[in-house]
Amino acid sequence: MPMRRTKSSKLQTVSQMLLVLFWSCTFVWASDPKNSSVNHTNIFAPASTPAKSIADLSVFVLVITGIIFVVVFALLAYSAVKFRERPANSDREPAQVYGSTQIELAWTIIPILIVVVLYLATARVIHAIQDAPEPPGAIEVTAIGHQYWWEFRYPKFGIVTANELHIPVSDPSHPTPTFLQLLSVDTDHSFWVPELGGKTDLIPNHPNRMWMDPQRIGVFLGQCAQYCGMQHAKMLLRVSVDGPEDFAAWVRAQQTLAVEDTGAIAGRRVFESNACMNCHTVAGTAANGRFGPDLTHLMSRATIAAGAAENTHTNLRLWIEDPSAIKPGSLMPAMKLSDADLDAVVSYMETLR
């Protein structure tokens, strides 16, 4: 059936051409910064120097690999179409060729040269990102991975917060980069905010370091990238890049002790007479647990449960009543509070601004 054979090889070529087209579109689409909005993340819409140098290197590598792809694919497609069996030649074997030293040398040496170029370009970026010295004015943050939330400590400011990292925007003429020290108290985690930089793992007994100098104000989303247990999926990250005044104001607000609100005294009593205070800290009160997130300024955060829910009255109440309704596998237990106690605790939480 020579006709069928011809048809199928043509079909194959056409379909592979379509695939090539698809791949090109994919990369073009993904690399268009317009596709990034508040909720979207995209490694090709960098907002800081490390992310930018990675994106530039990526484009360079994509171009080189793209050229290799086009050349090799063209050779493959050409030989598949040109050298297929036809009725005219079906009765004899083609010339038996065993190889060619010149051709082998050519397709050994050219790839070696390409590898050298790619390697040198890459090594430069590795060095530029990893070996960047920490300038004197840098913000220092210790990020600690927990199952399944993030603890952020600012040793210079004496601040402890959770899940929502605040860092100042960095003006290239007066850079104020943020240097993160990455630790873990339990399993491996990975800090990944695609628009601010590549990911770095948080590994117990193995402190790591990464830095970022965001040049755009806004909220950048990310999440834990290293499988860390049951709720790995809901270990989300928000990085709020603030203008210098906003950041200074945020720092001042976070440095204060918890607001004493006599209206919420009942809730505070419930909080402090249950196991809540064993795990959570409310600065200025007896609650100084460190197993769960610091709640001193809970209401300054937009989300609860490491980004799993918005920080609203309903969600907060549901979360305290039954954490597994929002995040099954969360290590926070359901405290089996009565409705009255629950309401009291929620109103206490809502005073923690």
Next chain:
Amino acid sequence: MSSNAITIPGAQIQARPWVDVLHQWLTTVDHKRLGILYILSALLFLAIGGVEALIIRIQLMHSHNNFVSPEVFNRMFTMHGTTMIFFVAMPILFGFANYLVPLMIGARDMAFPRLNAFSFWMSFLGGVLLYFSFLGGSGLYGAGNAPDVGWWAYAPLGSRAFSPGHSSDYWTLALLVSGFGSIGTAINIIATVLCMRCPGMKLSRMPLLVWLNLVMAGMVLIAITPLSAAQIMLLIDRYLGGHFFDTQAGGSAVLWMHFFWIFGHPEVYVLIIPCFAFMSEIIPVFSRKPIFGYPVMVAATVCIAFVSMSVWAHHMFTIGMNSYANSFFTLTTMAVGVPTGIKIFNWIGTMWGGKIRFKTPMLFSIGFLFQFLIAGLTGIMMAASPFDWQLSLSYFVVAHFHYVIVGGILFALFAAFYYWYPKITGRMLSERLGKWHFWLFLIGFHLTFDVMHIPGLLGMPRRIYTYEPGRGWDTLNLIISIGAFIQAIAILVFLANLVISYFKGARAGNDPWDAWTLEWSTSSPPPAYNFATVPAVASRRPLWDLKHPEDPDSRYE
């Protein structure tokens, strides 16, 4: 080169009770039967691992889906990965090696037939142990469940503190036990290739399939041993109070990563080199030309084997190695692309100027070349470690290695099935169903794994059981899941083809493809003793010499 059957008294009795047949299969030490057992057990696990993949894909079809709970999802991806690597890919490739290597070198069996049987049953027992975890996993804690630590079981997730009960012990034991089987098979292949070749079969005349399986076996010895050692250390941690990986007591999580990936990266080549071997046999026969650059192909394979031993930490670019280590592993990883590229060029060189017959094995082979090219190039992208800091642990990397394992290894395996099924069963697989299988699988594959790269670029990490709406990942994941179901349908067509053709397929005869290596000189299926008289060869293509006495290969080599 005679294929005349010889008569062994008693061997030709046809109708035996099924108990006898079963007994013979369970106690066989024949390399062909063991090969078939390997392949059948792998197909069984392929079906199971496939169902697990579908469960994963249904769960991820849209954001905040509740098809399965997070625990079940985590078990599914752990079991899917472990099953596909250890109980599908490795056994099925060992099965083909077992079946083909002795036939291709003109031997009557493997060097150690009993070790061969032992190795198969150890591998199979490993798979059974892994799945027994569904019943016995939690031990006294509950009704049982499968491990949920991921197929790398990164420390300290595998320690008793984070993985109580016995579920991850089944994982450990399954890998340990099947690892002994793999080591046995590797020793057997090496001994067979080195000691059992027929007269005239010099190393430089061995079919490439045999050469590549020899290299693969060498790599298994080097790669599996650190994995087995690590599993034993993990057991010591869990049951004898050791602290190798116990970070709470000063152990090292990074040590486990090194152990795992010193196994894990060579493992990728352990899987892909036998697939290169299939390509190096199938492409020449369907292009009607000898392999282009035989010595270079051998050298490139050996080179891949050596270089691939020094690339493991490219799986660990995000763990905070210093810039020198990152640069070194960037260089070695990119370097491994050179011999791999040479192989692709040589296959195209083989097709070049040939007379290509687009039978199903060749369709799958061309699919392999196309997809393996892309997989290699995305591999180069991730070799550039800063790029990898973005891509690693994201869906991009999941797409990349499925491109290697499905687009590369599985396509090559399908090519091998269509090519050697006639030899194994004596019947041809249906070309019609084969074409359906090929096109459905090709469409499903590209729908799933091409699209899967994009959510990775858009920040979607792997191993998450659900994701937030509004991240721009919903539509992409839906397309990926649809593709997965098209692939599942294609696999059903393939399985149907295997069964239907076994009963109704056209008779194959000794040499249906007009091929050149020794396995096609004996009957289909070959008799238990393979060759009535041990053949003697004078070139790399003994059957070409036989068919073209006026212009034999031996004149040019």
